[in-house]
Amino acid sequence: MKKIKVGIIGVGRMGQIHLDNLCLKFPDVEVVAISDVMEESKKFADQYGVNKFYKNCNDLIADSEVEAVVICSPTDQHADNIMTAARAGKEVFCEKPMDLSLETVKKVLSVVEETGIKFMLGFNRRFDPNFMKIRSLIDEGKVGEPQIVKITSRDPGPPPISYIKTSGGMFLDMTIHDFDMARFMTDSPVKEVFAVGRNLTDPEIGKAGDIDTAVITLTFENGAIATIDNCRKAVYGYDQRVEVFGSKGMAGTHNNTPDNHYYYDQNGQSASLPLHFFMDRYIRSYYNEMKEFMDCLITNTKPKVGGEDGLISLAIGLAANLSMKENRVVRLSEILND
Numbered sequence: 001m002k003k004i005k006v007g008i009i010g011v012g013r014m015g016q017i018h019l020d021n022l023c024l025k026f027p028d029v030e031v032v033a034i035s036d037v038m039e040e041s042k043k044f045a046d047q048y049g050v051n052k053f054y055k056n057c058n059d060l061i062a063d064s065e066v067e068a069v070v071i072c073s074p075t076d077q078h079a080d081n082i083m084t085a086a087r088a089g090k091e092v093f094c095e096k097p098m099d100l101s102l103e104t105v106k107k108v109l110s111v112v113e114e115t116g117i118k119f120m121l122g123f124n125r126r127f128d129p130n131f132m133k134i135r136s137l138i139d140e141g142k143v144g145e146p147q148i149v150k151i152t153s154r155d156p157g158p159p160p161i162s163y164i165k166t167s168g169g170m171f172l173d174m175t176i177h178d179f180d181m182a183r184f185m186t187d188s189p190v191k192e193v194f195a196v197g198r199n200l201t202d203p204e205i206g207k208a209g210d211i212d213t214a215v216i217t218l219t220f221e222n223g224a225i226a227t228i229d230n231c232r233k234a235v236y237g238y239d240q241r242v243e244v245f246g247s248k249g250m251a252g253t254h255n256n257t258p259d260n261h262y263y264y265d266q267n268g269q270s271a272s273l274p275l276h277f278f279m280d281r282y283i284r285s286y287y288n289e290m291k292e293f294m295d296c297l298i299t300n301t302k303p304k305v306g307g308e309d310g311l312i313s314l315a316i317g318l319a320a321n322l323s324m325k326e327n328r329v330v331r332l333s334e335i336l337n338d
C-alpha cells in the first residue's frame with residue numbers, strides 16, 4: 001500500500017511526540033523530512049531514519065515528496081507555515097493556536113478554503129479517552145441537556161519567562177485548550193465571557209505582563225454555563241478534570257495517575273499524584289488526533305476539529321483578555337464582529 005509521505009516542521013517538545021508516533025505507530029505513514037532551525041535537531045532525523053533534514057522549513061514544504069505537513073514550530077510561525085504549505089497543495093496538521101491575531105487567523109482560513117487542502121488543528125484534548133467518554137455519554141443522552149460544565153486545568157509549573165513573553169498570555173496559550181473543551185462539551189455557541197485573572201505564583205510572570213491564576217465563566221446561547229479554573233503552578237502536578245452536569249445526570253473524570261493504589265495508616269490515607277505533565281497525561285490523545293488526521297487523508301473526509309474551532313477559541317481568549325482588563329462581561333459578538 002502507498003504510504004502517506006509526511007514532513008514535520010519543528011522537532012521540539014510537540015514535534016518529537018508526533019515524530020515518535022508517526023514513525024513507530026503508523027504503518028501507512030512515512031516521515032520523509034524534518035525541518036528545524038537548530039542544526040542539532042538533525043539527530044532526530046538520524047534516530048528515526050528520516051532521510052531529509054532542512055534548516056529552512058520552506059525547503060521542506062517545497063519538497064515534492066512531502067504530501068502532508070505537521071507544523072510544530074513556535075506559535076508566531078504557524079500562520080506563515082500553514083499558508084505556504086496550503087499554497088503548495090500540502091495537507092496540514094498544525095499545533096494550536098493558529099495565531100494570536102484574529103485578522104491573521106481569518107486570512108489563514110481563507111487561504112485554506114481557497115486551496116481546498118485538508119486542515120486540522122491540534123486541539124488534542126478532544127481525543128483524550130477520558131473526555132471522549134464524557135462526550136459519548138452526552139451523545140447517548142445520559143447527561144441530558146448540559147447545564148454546567150466545570151473544567152479544572154492547572155499546570156505543575158510555569159514555562160520559562162522567555163516563553164511567557166512570546167506566548168500571547170495565559171488565556172491564548174494555555175486556556176485556549178479549555179475554551180475548546182467547553183465548546184466540545186456543549187452543543188451551543190458561546191455568548192458571553194467573564195474573566196478574573198491574578199499573578200499569584202511568581203512575580204516574574206507579572207513583570208512579563210501575564211497572569212498565572214484565573215477563573216473564567218462562559219455562558220452559551222442555550223443558557224448553559226461553564227467555569228474554567230487555571231493555574232500555572234499546582235504543587236501536586238498536572239490537574240486536568242472535567243465535569244458536565246445536565247438535566248439527566250452528571251459525568252466527570254478524575255486525574256490520571258501512574259497507578260491507582262491507595263494506602264492507609266493511623267495518620268490518614270494517601271495515593272499517587274496525577275501524571276506530571278502533558279507529555280505523559282495526554283500521550284494517547286496525541287496518537288488519537290494524528291490517527292484522525294491520517295484517516296481523513298486516507299478516506300478524503302474533513303477532520304473533526306479545524307480552523308473554525310481555532311478561530312472561535314482565539315476569539316474567546318481575546319474576549320477573556322478584554323473582560324479581565326475592563327472588569328466586565330464581554331459578549332463574544334463584540335470580538336467576532338469587530
Ligand SMILES: NC(=O)c1ccc[n+]([C@@H]2O[C@H](COP(=O)([O-])OP(=O)(O)OC[C@H]3O[C@@H](n4cnc5c(N)ncnc54)[C@H](O)[C@@H]3O)[C@@H](O)[C@H]2O)c1
Nearest residue numbers: 010011012013014035036037038057072073074075095096
Ligand atoms: N497540544 C499541546 O498539548 C501542546 C503542548 C505544548 C505546545 N503546543 C504548541 O506546539 C507548538 C510548539 O511548542 P513546543 O512546546 O513543542 O515548542 P519547542 O520550543 O519545544 O519546539 C519548537 C521547535 O521549533 C523549532 N523552530 C523554530 N523556528 C523554526 C522554523 N522556522 N522552522 C523549523 N523549526 C523551527 C525550534 O528550534 C524548536 O525545536 C506551540 O505552538 C505550542 O503552543 C501544544
